Amino acid sequence: MQWLENRQMAGNSGPVLSAVIVTSAKNGNLRRTIAGLRNQEMRSLLEIILVTASTGRQIPRDLDTDCFFGVKVIELDPLTCRGEARLCGIRNASAPVVAFVEDHAYPDDGWGEALLGAHTGLRAAVGYQICNANPASAVSWANLFLFYGPWVEHAAPAADILLPSENISYRRDILLQYGDSLASFFENDYVLHMDLRRRGFSLYLEPAARLFHWNIDTYPAAVFYSYMNGVIFAAARSSRWRVARRLLYAGGSFLIPFIRAPRIVGDFLRTGRGKLLPGCVPALLAGLLAGACGEMTGYLLGAAKKELLGDATAGEETS
Template sequence: MPDATAEPLASVVLVVQDRYQAIARTIAHLAEQTVAGRMELVVVTPAGFGDLPPDGERDRIGRVTKVELGGASLGSAQAEGVRAASGPVVVLGEDHAWPEPGYVEALAQRCKPPYAAVGPVMTNANPWSLVSWSNLLLAYGKWTDPAEGGPIDSLPGTNTAYDRSLLMALGDELDGLMEREGGLLKRLQKDGHQLYLEPKARTAHQNVSGPTSGAALRFHAGRLYADRRMKSEKWGVGKRAIYFLAAPLIPGVRAVRILGELKGKKMPMTPRVIGGVGLGVTLDGLGQMVGYGTGAGKALARLEDFEFNRYRYLSKRDRAEAGL
């Protein structure tokens, strides 16, 4: 039996909105981790959510901590999970990312000075559709399988491990930094810390695969990115206008960078997939143009719906594969 009184090697934070089934598969994978008995699972839930996980999985996990929090955004909920964690390393998990057994151990072993954050290699959990591949490549391209380990200039914000002491030192700033895409990682780098990509840590990511949903995801992601960038960098009207007018150039610039990052990757780089990436960066660029012009609008709410209710935005085949 795991010793629930011992300090965990690492704490994994999961946020759930309204149903245990949304995180059940992720928890099942966490219960199979090589260090499950030395791991803490921190689940941030709405009030009155009930007990979790099932006894069979709870018995394999060293410690389970539940944080009840009502009405918080994803970033604020994750920040509360970090504060409630007791491990020296915190991993920000997702309900639609399913880690391989050595994932937590590999991240925890590497996440120590000079590395403030350590990220995994991403694989495709639903590789049957063009939309799924396009969304994976647009969101995680440079970190997809195979990837060479070592110091790196950027990581995905979620599915990554962080030195908890450095996050706690940020105090009340933590919530805001976790709300901004890449804001937390950039702050850690600004403070002199390094990032690392650990290929021994691997997780399969389930991607939005419904065609209409995929298009909406890319548009709102671009719109929110533009709004958060303007606010974090305190842009004036003049700079906003310049970026608004230059937005049509964004797809070309992003496409060249992404395709360069994908050389040698294990994925079907067919004309259709390349075309899907091109369409995705075009929609992202359109979203950024709207964001620079009018702000985020309801982009954050739409994106959090995609995060918390991924099952609604899968293709028919993906829903069938998942038993939905």
């Protein structure tokens, strides 16, 4: 089994998998995340890394973590950016494979074993099959397909495809090659995935590694999150682009809903969830429009920043 080989890679004495959870200590869903990890067959070889803002709140002490190989709690300044927090998790992990799990996402039984079995060869990253943890809400389903559409209830393994951000696993040794620059890549994994492929590594989706994701289920929060996700995505994607290219993409942002909508409809149909689509249309439209506005903002803010800096990095343009 591959996870036993990973045990040998770890020197026969360390964990085979480190689960990194960047969390707010006040998040009550964390208990359910830990419970999902506790149900893994290889839990005694699973290391838990909890990265949290030091806000005076404490990680709950009744999480029942004695079954794991070990648990580390890393407290950071509340103003630490997401990329830095995730990089901190990587650096404090001990296992050869590091799996990021959000504190509102819950691994299904067999998730860890399937994940480790898929980490072979030049696969730098392995993604999970994403399922809905709060399926009673149309807004929840809309947000699940907005942010995880291609990976929702994906029944077949898939190689060399782009993978989602946040809930994903990586080979630690490959990530450490990036040094401090990894923090900026971690603001949105899309940029990292493109760079990994450029370096000759492959990406893989393992459907047997199922993760249930709790989605935003109210309109105000959904619109805000879609907007902010668009800002972060565009800023990360275009960080090394020339000003002219940023402005071009900002001007074309109004096309984004027309590009994404058919893909999302296709994902609803692929998963057999087509009957849910009519009820999800209002939330989908709101999310698509908010996301497009966010991307426009991200491209324009980056363009303005580059203009102020004299476009000092113009020679570093990447796609």
